[in-house]
Amino acid sequence: MTESRGLVLVVEDERHIADIQRLYLAREGFGVHVETDGNAGLAAAKAMQPVAIVLDIGLPGLDGLAFCLALRDAGDWTPIVLVTARGEEPDRILGLELGADDYLTKPFSPRELVARLKTVLRRAAGPPGEPAGRFGRLTVDPARRTVLRDGEPVELTATEFNLLAHLLQRPGQVFTREQLLAQVWGYPGYRDTRMVDVFVSQLRAKLGDASPIRTVRGVGYSATPPNA
Known part of the structure; x- marks a missing residue:
């Protein structure tokens, strides 16, 4: 049995994409909880304290950028991987400026999502070495x-x-x-x-x-x- 890697919150309004993300993340030992709108996702993030969040930008209710801003303003630094169907650079850059840790643009391989998420979690775990005090x-x-x-x-x-x-x-x-x-x-x-x-x-x-x-x-x- 695969050892649990912790809970990942997926906030994605396209059900078939969310189902694929759930499948691939579960195969890697992550627990997965899915929400399909931004307000419910933000409430789940606060209640469940996931190890990471996979967050679509184009969400109903509260979009991914507002979600990210609200979470960071509350002092919650849970790693976030943004997912967007928008190819424009400003959306991606704004997401990073609001505190996201990485992003993927649709369409993408679910294997790449898993690999990116693992890398983000490794970075968050640290320490990265011994910088000068x-x-x-x-x-x-x-x-x-x-x-x-x-x-x-x-x-x-x-x-x-x-x-x-x-x-x-x-x-x-x-x-x-x-x-x-x-x-x-x-x-x-x-x-x-x-x-x-x-x-x-x-x-x-x-x-x-x-x-x-x-x-x-x-x-x-x-x-x-x-x-x-």
Whole structure:
């Protein structure tokens, strides 16, 4: 018997898609609960405390973007994989900016969904290594997965924390976007490097002028040591 990996909440209004997701996730040992509209899904997320949420954007009642915003505003950082039939980049980018951890665009392979979900959960489990305890005005605790700026907590998603910690492990080293996708996201060869830019932008916004992340034009990103 497969060991349970925890409960995944699927919020998807297309029944046949939800049924396929349920089947493939159950095969991998996940418990699965399905809701077909955003309001019921949000209530289920709060009541059931799933290990992850697979969230369609185009939902009746409360759409996926509003769902994601409401959950994050409530301080709930359960990993979210967004699913959308919309091919436009702004929807995907906005979802990441609202706190989603990853996204898939329909149509997609259910095996890819399972693989992405497992990767998101591995990132959330951490710790990603041992970054420096203090870095300028930042204090990073890898065991608790917390970040303080000038002694005040900064709320980060699992992916944001992992990206920051990865850069801080090697101060001054320049990483290409492709390297970061492979090393932080676990997606070697993934072509959509825009995801890296979105998460860097989010980190900079949250860390403000204490952010150590620097852009190396034409190459990628690095964490600059204090006073460098």
